[in-house]
Amino acid sequence: MKNILITPEGIKTNLKNVKPLEAICEYIWNGFDAGASQIKVYLHTNELGLINMVSVIDNGTGIVYHELPYKFQPFNESKKAGQSSRSNHSLPHGRKGIGRLTFFSFAQMARWDTVYEKDGKKYQYYIDMNKDSLNEYDDNGGKEPVETSASVGTKVTFTQLITLSKDEIIDEIKNEFFWFIELNEKSNPPAMLGRME
DSSP states (O other): OEEOSSOHHHHHHHTTTOOHHHHHHHHHHHHHHTTOSEEEEEEEEOTTSOEEEEEEEEOSOOOOGGGHHHHTSSTTOOGGGGOOOOSSSOOOSOTTSOGGGGGGGTEEEEEEEEEEEETTEEEEEEEEEEGGGTTEEEEGGGOOOEEEOSOSEEEEEEEEEOOOOHHHHHHHHHHHHHHHHHHTTTSSSOOEEEEEO
């Protein structure tokens, strides 16, 4: 386990105003900030029809393993603020370095499965976090990423959710991203959101 440089209580205090639906949108923004041209949101339901898992999948650049200390440990900072080269018409949205932690407002667990490219090869690994210990994360069990032929991108999965309405989630995503998708409709490749199931 690696430590984030703030206590869980400090993180929650800093993010106390983040609402669950806003938090879900943060993870979609993170995908666009990573240069994704396509993002899919899956709303998984149990036998009672309640949403018990949310997945956000993007085809962005992935999270480079050796950059984790700069992306997950410093709180309220982000390398995105200095980025200017975009594949879509958007300034980086997650400029405060807090989006990755906002899951605590709607889920107990978050897991990132990511694939990135380095020196012409692709590598995959995972990151796990629990809302009860937001100042820690499991970086692939401490093991180096493995080489893969999978496509570059990141899948973030949230489990043990608070009660969320499918219609509310879809409406929030539409309201948050309608302008962005319209703005990028003619870009190449087009920015788009995939299906929400």
